[in-house]
Amino acid sequence: MRYHDRRQAGRRLAEPLRDLQLGGELERPLVLALPRGGVPVGAEIARVLHAPLDVLVARKIGAPFNPELGVGALAGEGPPLFDGRSLAVLGLTAEELAPRVERERAELRRREELYRGGRPAPGVRDRSVVVVDDGLATGVTARAALRAVRALGPARLVLAVPVSSPQAAAALEREVDRLVCPYRPAAFQGVGQWYEDFSQVGDDEVVATLRASAAAR
Template sequence: MFTDRTDAGEQLAAAVRRSDIEVDIVLGIPRGGLPVARPVADALSVPLDVVVASKVGAPGNPELAVAAVADDGTTWRNDSLIGKLDLTTGYLEDEIEHEQRAARQKRERYREGRPPLDLTGKHVLVVDDGLATGATMFACVERVREAGAASVAAAVPVGSPRTADQLERQVDHLEILERPRSFRAVGQFFRDFSQVTDEEAMALLN
């Protein structure tokens, strides 16, 4: 059980340092990933920035992620769920286009006019506050790879064992503190899992 996201970030930072992986930059996934990522970046003495993706929800159930798209259009799809729900190509294309615009707008807001992020040849660590379906994390990892990173690692305090196993096959290194069998939602493992505002998250980048 973590006190809050900052506590989780401090514990995660210690674990990442023990793993001795090479990290040039930490990317937090807004909003909830930034309070976790800040202590990690500070502990490693590397810059903190953001990588943004937006979930594509199922019809009538926006919280059920059938896909996720990053700000540059990189898309992760849950093909088994898409097939099970019998979703049309038209629905997916329209929603992916809509969510890409949303991700791009969020990126611009968070980066506040700074030069484009250049990840070419860099060892990148992507951090979030937890893994449930993992949709946004999968899209962000793929986006970082497409940007030419030398390696892509991921770090989260807690996550679904099944999703963690899937992510482990997609990254060069996964740092995760807890993979509880009783996992239902990320928030159940935090005493304080209050929603993070854009303003609070953006302040952590400065």
Template sequence: MSNSFRDRKDAGQALAEALSHYRETPDLLVLGLPRGGVPVAWEVAQALDAELDVLVVRKLGVPWQPEVAMGAIAGNGVRVMHDDMVRSLNISPDDIEAIARDETTELERRETTYRGHRPPLRIEGRTVIVVDDGLATGATMQAAVKALRAQSPERIVVAVPVSPPDTAEDMEQLADEVVCLMRPPGFGAVGQWYQRFDQTSDEEVQALLGTSKS
């Protein structure tokens, strides 16, 4: 494998190949974490002939450095925090709650934007593959897995093109299986492992969901 993906489509096709043993799994569900995980998840769902849906999770960014995740939230009040980071950066509970309120509003907006009035697909008893375009701290994926566990799936598979080794190892403690194509020691950021890493728009997510099996 080369040391980068052309784009999310290329990453999704490579990931689908690594997940091909799930192709005959009955009632298989693929969930993409929006926005960037959805184009990757679409390729996986198409290749595995599975239903596709979104699982909206929002990063809780450090107040003065929002791109760095100190935690994440998912639906039904699920929250995951990197407590060591919060302590070391001396982030106040008030700051955390203010950011969580803002991100909850955005989470609800995205749920409505992507799904409209269509309810989320059933999770209980199903094998669920959760896809993102890569992991950094892993906070959003941890929140996703925690939210899914509460809905009693048969099996949770975390599938990503790239992740730092330690984040992938942490994920292996939470998911039933982790499929990660690259675990580079000198990770840096997700985008550096793609030749093209444009922002995914709400409209693209809506279009992909509209052309999926679901």
């Protein structure tokens, strides 16, 4: 099974989430999408749940010799979350990565300002929060995002993703009250292989999607 694009994946995810809402499990829902790929997915979910949509910006912390190799992540104002096993294998320490962490934190704040246009972050305390991404490979960035939200005191924390590696799904199931992920293929190699159209989502699309979602409500 493959999704046509992120919007179609969002509509598929919205069905079980709507059932949870009707069953009383999602009261006063708030959808927080991880930009950029999670935003089109989250927009479809927010539309069906009649919920506000906002962003939850998280940044991967890459290894010094290969920025694409994630060894940790950060979200919100909390401390970075590192993969201890990766640090040990690569012979790295958190102290060595401190300059890279500060650069990623600066980029995180820049993107929050860009996407929200000066709006404050939405309050999550005592709300049902649905965190959305377009898929999970390692899950390290999503884990940092989930812990940042959990620290703010939501009534319920749900992670919704269209597809995930079995390993990431199993690990993140322990971080949330419920994981909604309809597809966990054993032959997982990357998120993009499970979409017919996995075109890059740009900043302009993120901003336009957020504005359209707010106007629709």
